[in-house]
């Protein structure tokens with residue numbers, strides 16, 4: 001059961017962020033520097049298959065600039081090139097910087113790609129997570145917030161289903177299955193080392209610096225540049241898109257409110273959006289029609305995914321999403337225009 005301890009900065013003196021130059025990780029690290037003024041150790045492998053390595057370098061530069069801007073308040077960043085499967089490097093890093101907490105968002109992503117590369121997902125997401133948590137535990141770190149995903153639930157026949165934290169896990173691709181394993185490791189190591197480990201489960205997030213394989217970014221870049229959109233299926237697949245700043249606030253809130261032992265929270269938007277609705281939304285925000293290339297649905301792609309029930313995080317930490325899809329797509333488009 002979740003019992004929040006009082007808000008504390010005891011654990012947030014030095015936060016190790018895994019995947020810190022990826023999409024979600026870079027936003028969390030940037031917010032920790034800008035708003036919490038802490039020391040961030042940005043740990044990342046830098047050469048993931050599912051993002052552009054140039055963009056990772058740019059994200060690292062953003063973290064350095066932000067740390068410089070808030071240095072007088074105590075913010076600092078140390079960029080470390082490292083793999084979460086490398087226990088020696090992890091232990092060396094944790095000791096060197098005197099890490100007090102970890103936000104673990106690093107790992108392999110992309111549901112569809114995982115179907116053709118299952119071994120990478122199992123190795124990084126399950127073995128890597130176990131290696132990281134074991135290293136943290138051995139070094140006496142007591143506070144971890146770890147990313148989970150709606151992909152652990154797979155899909156549901158009825159889109160009206162509300163998925164609570166205890167909903168049945170029915171992954172439909174190796175990515176989702178590997179994250180069920182990573183979630184289980186979180187519980188296991190919270191028990192073994194008496195660490196406070198909170199899972200924050202993300203239901204499809206998007207925003208500036210978003211991943212190139214995900215549809216919100218594809219829509220914006222391809223419509224602007226007159227490139228066709230590969231639309232999988234009829235466009236009736238649903239997602240509850242949640243804007244990145246809402247996800248970041250869930251992670252920061254969980255970090256500042258340590259659980260006693262293990263906790264997990266579903267986070268997400270209240271309304272689901274079909275692929276056709278998201279395409280229409282992008283067209284409205286950009287003011288231009290998309291060119292559609294109709295494609296079959298790839299294996300492992302979820303259709304109706306239900307809704308997250310986020311009552312638990314709302315009731316215990318007071319977290320709620322604030323940014324609707326149209327506003328979020330507008331902000332993402334504006335950022336793209338300003339930076340391209």
Ligand SMILES: O=C(O)[C@H]1O[C@H](OP(=O)(O)OP(=O)(O)OC[C@H]2O[C@@H](n3ccc(=O)[nH]c3=O)[C@H](O)[C@@H]2O)[C@H](O)[C@@H](O)[C@H]1O
Nearest residue numbers: 109110111149150151202203204214215230231232237301
């Ligand atoms: O929440 C997560 O944990 C996961 O979110 C994301 O998965 P999904 O929710 O499936 O988002 P996304 O890929 O944008 O596809 C959305 C819709 O667009 C359709 N889609 C997608 C791409 C494309 O080129 N064409 C297309 O029609 C597609 O058919 C689908 O209907 C991450 O990929 C995953 O790594 C993980 O982070």
